[in-house]
Amino acid sequence: MKQISSRFSMAVHILTLIALMPGECTGDIIAGSVDTNPVVIRRIMGMLKKAGLIEVRAGVGGATLLKEPSAISLLDVYLAVEATDKGRLFHIHNHPNPLCPVGRTIEVSLHDELAKAQAAMESQLAATTIQLMLEQASDNKSSI
Numbered sequence: 001m002k003q004i005s006s007r008f009s010m011a012v013h014i015l016t017l018i019a020l021m022p023g024e025c026t027g028d029i030i031a032g033s034v035d036t037n038p039v040v041i042r043r044i045m046g047m048l049k050k051a052g053l054i055e056v057r058a059g060v061g062g063a064t065l066l067k068e069p070s071a072i073s074l075l076d077v078y079l080a081v082e083a084t085d086k087g088r089l090f091h092i093h094n095h096p097n098p099l100c101p102v103g104r105t106i107e108v109s110l111h112d113e114l115a116k117a118q119a120a121m122e123s124q125l126a127a128t129t130i131q132l133m134l135e136q137a138s139d140n141k142s143s144i
Contacts (some may be wrong), residue, residue, distance in 0.1 A: 010034055012074060013035050016133040018054060019069040044081060046120040051080035059128035069134050076124035089121065090114040 013034050018025045027045065031038040045063060048054045053072060056063045065072065092110055096103035 005081070005131045007044055007047070008078055010036065010040070011048060011077045012130070012133060014041065014044060014048065015053065015065065015069075015072060015077060016137055018063050019130055019134045020137065022064050023057075023064050025061045028061075030063075044089055046114070047081050048077075051076070052079060065130075069131040070129050072130040073126045074128045074133075075122055076129075077130075078122070079127050081135045089118040 014025075014030055016029055017033055021029075026037045030045075031041045034041060037090065045054065045056055049056055052066055055061050055066055057138045090110075092107050092114075096106050098104045
């Protein structure tokens with residue numbers, strides 16, 4: 001099963017860390033926290049910058065949020081990092097057999113159900129903010 005790109009979870013991680021340490025987060029610090037290559041982090045930060053979610057200081061480094069954490073939804077992040085292919089979470093296989101009663105109707109049968117499932121997921125993401133992620137991270141500080 002194809003999964004949503006890990007860019008999404010990394011982008012949420014990046015934004016939450018920047019919210020926790022505004023101005024102090026360089027690509028190297030973030031890469032250490034995410035445990036991935038700094039090049040990957042810079043690429044994702046470029047997407048977040050293009051979406052108007054962060055500002056990155058050239059030279060000295062460091063990033064800041066351009067919106068309050070409570071104003072950045074996970075849907076904003078999901079859309080910013082292009083977590084799906086052409087905005088569609090689900091894909092239906094190509095060229096089912098039109099001579100088969102299932103093959104001839106599967107695309108129409110599944111389309112509405114899959115659209116509803118994607119809308120439900122996007123609705124949940126829209127209701128969750130970076131502020132909530134920050135609060136959950138702060139609640140778990142003592143167990144780290």
